[in-house]
Structure formats: C-alpha cells, structure tokens
Ligand SMILES: NC(=O)c1ccc[n+]([C@@H]2O[C@H](COP(=O)([O-])OP(=O)(O)OC[C@H]3O[C@@H](n4cnc5c(N)ncnc54)[C@H](O)[C@@H]3O)[C@@H](O)[C@H]2O)c1
C-alpha cells in the first residue's frame with residue numbers, strides 16, 4: 208500500500224507527473240492537491256484503468272487547511288511541483304519571493320500531518336527551496352535528512368540526451384554511466400562524464416574542447432532553452448514530469464518491500480550532514496557547503512548512502528574547476544533559504 212501526494216497537481220508539471228504516477232502499479236492511492244482545478248484533474252485521471260485510487264483536494268479559501276491535511280494523511284511520498292515558473296529574462300532565483308513561502312507552508316503541513324513521508328521538491332529555486340524545507344522540518348522537530356530530496360533529475364536526463372546526441376549513442380543507454388552533481392541552476396550544475404571508461408574514451412576521441420564546453424553549457428542552461436522557446440508560457444513541464452517521475456519511481460521501487468539498498472544512478476540535492484559520511488564529505492570536499500546534489504542509494508524510501516563523486520568517481524581537472532564554481536553559487540542560495548525560514552513564523 209503506497210500513497211503518493213502531488214502538491215501543485217493541476218500545473219504544467221503536476222498534470223503529466225500525476226498521469227505517470229497513476230500508471231505505476233505500486234501506487235495504491237494518488238492524492239492530488241492544488242489551489243485550482245484539483246478535482247477536475249483527479250476526476251479525469253480517475254478514469255484510467257490502473258489500481259491507484261485518485262482523490263482531488265482543493266482548499267475553499269486561504270484559511271482552509273482541511274484539503275491539504277486530507278491529501279497528506281497517511282501519505283508515504285509527497286512530490287511538490289507547486290509554484291510559479293520562469294518567464295524569459297528571469298533567473299530561477301527571481302522566483303524566490305513567491306515560491307519560498309509556498310514551499311515553506313506546504314512543508315510545514317507535511318511536518319504536522321505526514322512527518323514520516325519522503326519529500327521530493329521540484330519547485331524552484333531548488334538551490335534554496337530545499338534548504339527552506341530542511342529548516343522548516345528542523346524547526347518543527349521532524350527533520351529526517353534521509354527523506355528530503357531536491358529533484359535535479361532533469362539535469363541528468365538532459366546530460367544523457369545531449370551527450371548521446373554528440374557521441375551518437377542511444378541516450379537511454381547512458382543512464383548510470385554519467386552523472387550531474389552540484390545544484391540546479393546555471394553554473395551550479397556540473398555534469399560528470401569521465402568516470403565510465405567506455406564513455407570517457409568515446410568522449411575524448413569524439414569531442415573537441417569546444418564541443419565539450421558547449422555540452423556543459425547546454426546542460427547548465429538547458430532550462431533557459433525551454434523558457435525561451437515557450438516564450439512566456441512557462442518552463443519545462445513535460446521533460447520535468449518525466450524526470451520527476453523517474454526519481455519518484457526510484458523511491459517507489461525502494462519502498463516496495465526491498466531491504467537491499469537500490470543503487471540509484473540519479474542524483475538528488477540533499478542535506479549531506481544528515482547522511483553517513485556526508486558531514487566529512489562536505490567539510491573535506493565542499494568547503495562546508497551542506498546541500499549538494501550527488502548520486503544516491505535508496506532503501507525503503509530513504510537515502511541509505513550516496514556516492515562520493517570525489518573519491519568514488521574519476522574526475523578531470525575541468526570537472527573539478529566546475530565544481531569549485533558551483534560551490535560559490537550554492538553558498539548564497541542556501542543561506543537565503545535558511546535565513547528566510549529563521550525569520551518566518553510557522
Ligand atoms: N526542479 C526542476 O528541475 C524543475 C523543472 C521545471 C520546473 N520547475 C519548477 O516547478 C515549478 C512548477 O512549474 P510548472 O511549470 O508546473 O508551473 P505551473 O504554474 O504550470 O503549475 C504550478 C501549479 O502550482 C499550483 N500552486 C500554486 N501555489 C500553490 C500552493 N500553495 N499549493 C498547491 N499548489 C499551488 C498552481 O495552482 C499551479 O497549478 C516552478 O517553480 C518551476 O520553476 C523545476
């Protein structure tokens with residue numbers, strides 16, 4: 208029995224993500240929460256002939272907490288794509304003013320109603336919204352760092368797609384062979400393609416320095432490519448739904464009665480000091496930066512451990528330099544999120 212809740216379920220990401228979740232036979236209940244159109248989306252998806260029972264939850268006004276409480280009750284996994292997307296000319300950080308309080312309030316409800324649920328945060332700016340979630344959970348005394356994930360899978364999906372194109376390899380075969388670490392915006396996104404010897408050799412023989420730099424830039428700014436093409440109608444939704452589902456599916460599979468750790472080649476943006484070896488890793492390699500996206504191993508819906516991309520994976524000097532740039536960008540975003548909650552009344 209697995210209940211999944213999607214908060215922001217009627218949005219551009221929420222709808223196709225909910226569709227994919229409805230197709231997963233491991234899901235027995237799918238609770239769709241949104242401040243608009245939640246019942247419509249739920250009615251629509253409920254006609255699909257898979258086992259998951261779909262329920263819709265929409266508040267009647269600002270003070271109505273009953274809908275979110277019902278959506279979260281007994282849930283195992285909450286996926287959050289609630290919030291506003293970018294328009295051309297905006298950075299993800301420009302979304303902070305609106306999305307910070309949306310994530311804060313949703314996570315406070317999770318802390319009160321479903322403190323044991325795994326939480327997947329999609330809402331941008333992920334580099335700050337995940338620290339916001341962590342701080343809320345800490346303040347309310349229920350923080351389990353093994354169950355909080357910033358969803359950075361779209362960066363991995365993009366890296367696989369773009370590199371596959373350049374190397375003339377089926378991109379789906381690159382899953383688990385390359386990785387993306389760091390954060391989720393511009394130069395905090397760091398693709399690592401040099402630890403699988405076959406891929407690394409292929410990349411060395413096929414990619415010029417300029418091809419490699421263009422590849423890195425395209426992964427780092429893939430989001431902008433979509434924002435520009437949508438021309439005011441939002442940011443990535445369909446590829447994000449696929450990426451969010453891919454990560455949610457990893458969690459569902461790890462919840463599915465398996466006691467063995469499942470190696471998930473996908474990275475997630477996590478709070479390292481709460482994970483075994485994470486604090487040492489953060490002090491040793493990240494200059495004390497506490498949130499970082501790394502490939503994780505899951506067990507029973509939580510992080511069992513992560514792969515150390517410094518000692519476990521071979522990196523080139525270029526990749527090392529990219530990580531140093533990423534760390535500079537992450538420090539301020541993390542602090543902004545943490546300070547925001549410190550100054551908030553929950
Ligand atoms: N992590 C990533 O890789 C990634 C990728 C793409 C988009 N995003 C982010 O995901 C977010 C959503 O993008 P979208 O395109 O789906 O936007 P959207 O505007 O289409 O949908 C957002 C949905 O959230 C709902 N919502 C707003 N406030 C809410 C609240 N308090 N509670 C519940 N629902 C609420 C809205 O009603 C809407 O249905 C944006 O912040 C975007 O930047 C992240």
Ligand SMILES: O=C(O)C[C@H](O)C(=O)O
Pocket residue numbers: 292293299331361429430431433434442443
């Ligand atoms: O670019 C955005 O604003 C949305 C998302 O973070 C993405 O990477 O596509």
